[in-house]
Amino acid sequence: MLLDEEIVRLVGMNKKALVLLSEPDRVIHFRLRRHLPAEYGVGFPVHVYVVYHSAAQGPPCKGGIRMSSDVTLEETIQLAETMTYKSALMNLPFGGGKAAIVADSQLPPEAKEVLVRGFAHEIRYELVSGNYVPAPDLGTSPREMAVIFGETHIRESVTGKPVGIGGLPGREEATGYGVAVVAERAARKFLGREISDVTVGVQGFGNVGSWACTFLAERGAKILAVTDRGGGTMRREGIDMEELKKYEKEHGSVDGYGGKHLSNQELLGLDVDLLIPAAIGGVITKENAGDIKAKLIIEGANAPTTREADEILAQKGVTLVPDILANAGGVVASYDEWRKGKSGTRTKREETYATTKETLLDVFEEVLKYSSKEKISLRKASLALAATRLLDTMEGRGWV
Numbered sequence: 001m002l003l004d005e006e007i008v009r010l011v012g013m014n015k016k017a018l019v020l021l022s023e024p025d026r027v028i029h030f031r032l033r034r035h036l037p038a039e040y041g042v043g044f045p046v047h048v049y050v051v052y053h054s055a056a057q058g059p060p061c062k063g064g065i066r067m068s069s070d071v072t073l074e075e076t077i078q079l080a081e082t083m084t085y086k087s088a089l090m091n092l093p094f095g096g097g098k099a100a101i102v103a104d105s106q107l108p109p110e111a112k113e114v115l116v117r118g119f120a121h122e123i124r125y126e127l128v129s130g131n132y133v134p135a136p137d138l139g140t141s142p143r144e145m146a147v148i149f150g151e152t153h154i155r156e157s158v159t160g161k162p163v164g165i166g167g168l169p170g171r172e173e174a175t176g177y178g179v180a181v182v183a184e185r186a187a188r189k190f191l192g193r194e195i196s197d198v199t200v201g202v203q204g205f206g207n208v209g210s211w212a213c214t215f216l217a218e219r220g221a222k223i224l225a226v227t228d229r230g231g232g233t234m235r236r237e238g239i240d241m242e243e244l245k246k247y248e249k250e251h252g253s254v255d256g257y258g259g260k261h262l263s264n265q266e267l268l269g270l271d272v273d274l275l276i277p278a279a280i281g282g283v284i285t286k287e288n289a290g291d292i293k294a295k296l297i298i299e300g301a302n303a304p305t306t307r308e309a310d311e312i313l314a315q316k317g318v319t320l321v322p323d324i325l326a327n328a329g330g331v332v333a334s335y336d337e338w339r340k341g342k343s344g345t346r347t348k349r350e351e352t353y354a355t356t357k358e359t360l361l362d363v364f365e366e367v368l369k370y371s372s373k374e375k376i377s378l379r380k381a382s383l384a385l386a387a388t389r390l391l392d393t394m395e396g397r398g399w400v
Contacts, residue, residue, distance in 0.1 A: 002081055003387055007380055011387045016400040021084070021390065024077055025061075025095075026052040028126075032101075032118040040104075040111045047102040048119055049073050050132060053080035056393050057088055058095025060130050060338075062331060064137025064160075065119070065144065067112065071100040075281065082302050083331070086324040088386040088393075089363060092335045097132050105139030116144045120151040127157045135160040135334050138206065138280065142172060156341030159334040168337035170352030171330075176211025176278075178329020179300045181357050182321055183212075183274060184219055185364055190296050190319045191273060196220030201272040201294065203227050203264055204279030205254050208300045208327065210245065212278055217241040221274075225267050228279070231255030232262035234270070268292055277304035278327075284309045292318060299323040314377060322379040324386065325367055329356045 001022055003011075008018060031045035051073075052061040063083040066076070076098050084096025101115055126132045127148065135158070136145060148158040149165055161167035170177070184195040191198060200221050202209050205228040213223055225234040226244065230253030233239065239257070247257045255261060268275065268284065269291040277283050278300030284292070289309035297313070297320040299305065305313070305320065313320055333352055340347060363385075371381035394400045 002085060002383055004380075006376070007384045007387060010374060010376075010384045011391060013387060013391055014400055017391050017394050020056070020394065020399065021054055021387075024051050024053045024080060025055055027073070027077070028123065029073065030122050032115060032122070034114055034118040036111050036114055040107060042103050042107070042111070042115075046115060048122070049076045049100045050123060050126065051076050051080040051098050052132065053077065053096040053098075054084040054390070055095035056084075056390050056397070056399070057093055060094060060133040061097030062087060062092075062094035062133050062135070062334065063096060063098035064135045065099040065101065065116070065140045066137040067101045067103055067105050067107070067115070067139030069102060069104045071102055073100075076100040078281070079302055082324060084390070085383055085386040086328050086331055088389045089324050089382055090328050090332055090359060091389065092331060094133075094331070094335065098137075099132070099134055101139075109143055112140070112144055113147050116140070116147045117151065120148045124151065127152050128154060130157070133334075133338060134158050135330070136207065141207075142167060156338050159337040159341075161337075166337075166341050168333055168340065168347060168352055169349035170356075171333045171337055172207070173211040173214075174333035174352060174356050175208045175327050175330035176213075176300070177215050177353060178332070178356050178360050179208065179212040179276065179278065179298060179327055180215035180219065181329070181360055182326045182364060183216060183221075183276065183298045185361060186296055186298060186319070186321050187274060189368070193273075194220075198222070198274050199224050199272045200274045200276065201225040201267050201270045202276045202278055202300075203267050203283065204277065204301060205248060206279070209276070209278035212276060212300055213241050213244075224272055225262055225270055226254050227262055227264045227267045228254050232264065232267055233257035233260040234262045235260065270294075274298065276300045280304070282306060284313075286312060289313050290316070292316070295319065297321070298326045300327050302327065310377070310379065320377070320379060322382050325360070325363060325378070325382045328363075329360060332356050332359045
């Protein structure tokens with residue numbers, strides 16, 4: 001559970017509300033019976049989890065579909081809980097959900113299509129009823145969301161779709177864009193510098209990490225190091241993002257770019273001003289938190305820092321902007337796509353950026369004030385504000 005005793009006390013959360021938030025509303029576990037050819041290396045059957053942590057501000061419950069051979073039910077529950085508080089913090093009418101397909105994230109598109117089509121078939125009612133609205137996550141992309149739309153024929157049943165079938169211009173890069181926006185504001189506040197005077201290390205070069213790098217580079221940040229699942233690279237004079245993208249597309253990894261090799265663990269300990277973990281959860285732990293030299297961390301991934309590591313970083317004087325604030329650009333844009341899917345209206349990419357930036361910076365200032373007033377970390381302030389909104393909603397619905 002993300003809420004600790006201090007947050008519960010600050011919020012004044014009653015026992016009924018705490019019980020409702022202490023475990024998921026619903027867990028769906030099923031197996032896909034459609035098998036793939038043996039050359040894809042996918043076991044049979046394929047296990048799938050769909051979790052609704054809390055529908056207090058829903059339905060729908062909102063959260064991406066993660067495809068990974070390592071994903072577990074426990075992780076899916078944790079990610080769904082994160083979505084509950086992220087949507088609440090952003091004042092969005094979404095509950096927290098998440099789905100996971102236990103299969104290799106590197107499967108070719110045609111193999112993923114088979115799995116996602118089976119997924120959509122099995123939970124068709126959840127999709128067409130509006131109980132759950134998925135989006136891309138680790139291992140899935142707009143192409144897989146298009147498969148889901150092809151099954152439901154309902155535009156608002158899935159977000160992160162290609163623009164041609166009702167997707168939102170700017171949605172694909174919205175999470176990374178939001179990370180860059182928050183990083184720029186946080187650097188000014190906590191480092192006392194413009195982002196153009198800041199050195200950066202980024203772990204992860206998937207959707208979130210690559211777009212965060214792109215927008216930070218456009219703002220003049222000096223990105224010294226980048227890693228992905230295969231390894232990474234480092235260049236003290238700064239990495240050319242366009243060249244790195246070309247290299248990654250050609251080689252399938254950023255590892256070895258410029259003749260340099262860097263491990264993910266080495267990246268975490270680099271002497272940079274700003275560190276952005278934007279890959280997977282649980283990478284900053286009590287074992288390596290003491291090695292971190294960055295003075296500012298922006299969580300581009302969901303749950304990249306363990307609770308024990310949080311405490312160590314706080315003792316070291318490291319400022320950390322938590323996931324439910326830092327990477328909420330995706331769900332903010334998803335709300336716009338969902339709403340426009342219902343109304344049939346259109347929008348421009350610049351409007352998506354403007355809405356994302358305004359929402360994130362407004363909430364950032366709100367979190368700053370709460371943190372300062374209560375003398376608590378940004379993570380606790382973010383969770384407390386989100387929990388306050390959830391409590392108000394549950395009281396308004398007569399649940400508690």
